Amino acid sequence: xxxxxxxxxxxxxxxxxxxxxxxxxxxxxxxxxxxxxxxxxxxxxxxxxxxxxxxxxxxxxxxxxxxxxxxxxxxxxxxxxxxxxxxxxxxxxxxxxxxxxxxxxxxxxxxxxxxxxxxxxxxxxxxxxxxxxxxxxxxxxxxxxxxxxxxxxxxxxxxxxxxxxxxxxxxxxxxxxx
Amino acid sequence: xxxxxxxxxxxxxxxxxxxxxxxxxxxxxxxxxxxxxxxxxxxxxxxxxxxxxxxxxxxxxxxxxxxxxxxxxxxxxxxxxxxxxxxxxxxxxxxxxxxxxxxxxxxxxxx
Ligand SMILES: [Zn+2]
Numbered sequence: 457x458x459x460x461x462x463x464x465x466x467x468x469x470x471x472x473x474x475x476x477x478x479x480x481x482x483x484x485x486x487x488x489x490x491x492x493x494x495x496x497x498x499x500x501x502x503x504x505x506x507x508x509x510x511x512x513x514x515x516x517x518x519x520x521x522x523x524x525x526x527x528x529x530x531x532x533x534x535x536x537x538x539x540x541x542x543x544x545x546x547x548x549x550x551x552x553x554x555x556x557x558x559x560x561x562x563x564x565x566x567x568x569x570x571x572x573x574x575x576x577x578x579x580x581x582x583x584x585x586x587x588x589x590x591x592x593x594x595x596x597x598x599x600x601x602x603x604x605x606x607x608x609x610x611x612x613x614x615x616x617x618x619x620x621x622x623x624x625x626x627x628x629x630x631x632x633x634x
Numbered sequence: 635x636x637x638x639x640x641x642x643x644x645x646x647x648x649x650x651x652x653x654x655x656x657x658x659x660x661x662x663x664x665x666x667x668x669x670x671x672x673x674x675x676x677x678x679x680x681x682x683x684x685x686x687x688x689x690x691x692x693x694x695x696x697x698x699x700x701x702x703x704x705x706x707x708x709x710x711x712x713x714x715x716x717x718x719x720x721x722x723x724x725x726x727x728x729x730x731x732x733x734x735x736x737x738x739x740x741x742x743x744x745x
Contacts, residue, residue: 502643502644503643503644503645516696517642517643517695517696517697517698518642518696518698520696520697574647574648574650574651575645576645576646586645587643587694587695587696588647588651588694588695589650589651589694594694
């Protein structure tokens, strides 16, 4: 992966590989929350990210979470989740190899994302998650701090997404969100 | 622009984030049914100008199918509701009647 250049005060950076686990199951089932806690993860609210000692948990749908953990840790974490969920209908799969992450930060970060995603970026809050598309490809992003976002998409479209983000990061000055 | 709230995510999704799934609440006629009923299930659609019930999928989002009641002429959305139902809920019918007092269901979904 290459790093993408700094433009217009918005920095777009391809982040180093991370482990990721897709967890499917009924998020309203308390046994699922218990299993997450047992392996050092927290159950996020709808459209939120929750931090835990073993990784961060991203809300993807009423029956899907994406766990972001350390590189190489996803297979072990998926196995521990499956163990903790024995007897509960679920799927825990290591998917880190199929995903890439980007960091987007700087004063115009909201505007850069607003240009490529049909999301209300003016009202976006820290800790909020949005699963959407960026131009032609599916992606999810969340706000990690003031004017700072992390985005995840499929590795197969990493080059497209990186160039798209770098392009969106240009010329953000003078654009105001409603 | 058509903005439809996904009942699962709670986001007002713009049309390009969604995939249209056609008319809602069709009665499925399978291989054992009469030819006419099967043909009607496959091909007959209401295509109204005005209030309509549709299936939509939050394809660039949570991936869930859901139902939507909207006006096909004005793009006004009256509400969205779960996919796990075969008829619009009362709250949706009330929301439609509040805005369209003269509206009558075309094929009278169960109330
Ligand atoms: Zn959704």
